[in-house]
Amino acid sequence: MKLAEQVIAGDRLALARTLSLVENDTPQGWSALDELFPHTGRAHLIGITGAPGTGKSSLVNQLAYAFRHPTDGTPPLRVAVIAVDPSSPFSGGALLGDRVRMRDLAGDPGVFIRSMASRGALGGLARHTAAVAQVFDAAGFDIILIETVGAGQGEVDIARLAHTTIVVEAPGLGDDIQAIKAGILEIADILVINKADRPGVEQTERALRAMLELAKPERMIMHHGRFVTFPDRTEQNEAVPGWKPFIMKTIAVRGEGVQELARAVHEHGEYLRRNSEWQRRERERLDTELKSLLQAELMARWQQRVPEEMYQIIFKQVLQRTVSPYQAVVKLLEQSHLF
């Protein structure tokens, strides 16, 4: 049986192998993905991001557990976890420690946890996180929880990959100016204040609420070089389709507030499906993925065609300031005869 067929049949060893082959950018990995891709598109991708130490891993552990043990009588869902941790910029190595907080999931055949090193990618994910999620999707996992690198303010790639983005905050991490800065808070579909038993939780909640109330009725965002208007997110009713981010409080180590969070995730999923927002996100996601793959492939082909010496000759002209970097790019592209 071929690798892709084994993955679809539920073979965990084949799944683990395929994830590695895809992560390592191998031809076998891509050909397996070719076969798996038609089986994707069913899973609910949930991103969990936030600053280091806010409790993302503990929350993922509890959230996965909640999906496995629903209290409302619905059947348990199959859950995959992709936990991304940073690679060292110096050695290229990585210490992947998210499993330490995920012990409650051990021994459950309905859960599969995979740690991924970022391998130099910025933006909070690894380069092949999207592809790894597709493998899990094809393998029949209903929920894919993607935990990003401990993120600062600019690591927002997860919003393009996930259907639902959860941003985790903790009390005492910043004042209300942090809350109105651009970036990570803007991508939240659900804002979680974890460690809600800590002092300062009211202030954090007030700052986040104030930030949401300031949100403009229409949001203009730069998308592929042009401005696109998105609908109002401040009203949550049927007449005006829009999603006002939930603010939720949890104490992940004790599991408090986590069943509620799981319900909020389902509610967001239903909202997306009801308003064809799901398709819009899928479209945007695949568009982004296709373009970035195209970019990487063009670069690789260009490198095959233009010898390093040629690059060095032209680069030297740039160093001597006889040719500008823009002129150099034109020359280098001409050298490839690709265009």
Place this chain on the structure above:
Amino acid sequence: MAERKIRVLIAKPGLDGHDRGAKVVARALRDAGMEVIYTGLRQTPEMIAEAALQEDVDVVGLSILSGAHMVLVPRVMELLRANGQDHICVFVGGIIPDADVPALLAHGVKAVYGPGTSTEKIVEDVRRIVLGEPALQV
């Protein structure tokens, strides 16, 4: 553009709570450019075998200071085999009496490291083991 990293699982089976050694080794392997998955304290052999499978590691390092190595190590080896993961190389570190070393090696363990082993040697051995070469002599 293919990128192949050595993936190592560092695990502490059993009930002792001394994880300094495991963390030092994990850090050294990381600094040598490997991807190290650390699972934390008090893992059962079942949890370790399951993590090794999900993470598709090349190497498993077991740190044991409780004296229960003759029970825990054979069980981990048995579970790895049962999961179809015979290719995984296993090394053991901790307080292991010399007399027990041959028995552990007979169970398929590639190397056993006691206190005072240099991290350089462990890093070098892991590289060699993954390439299918024997560990260096102490």
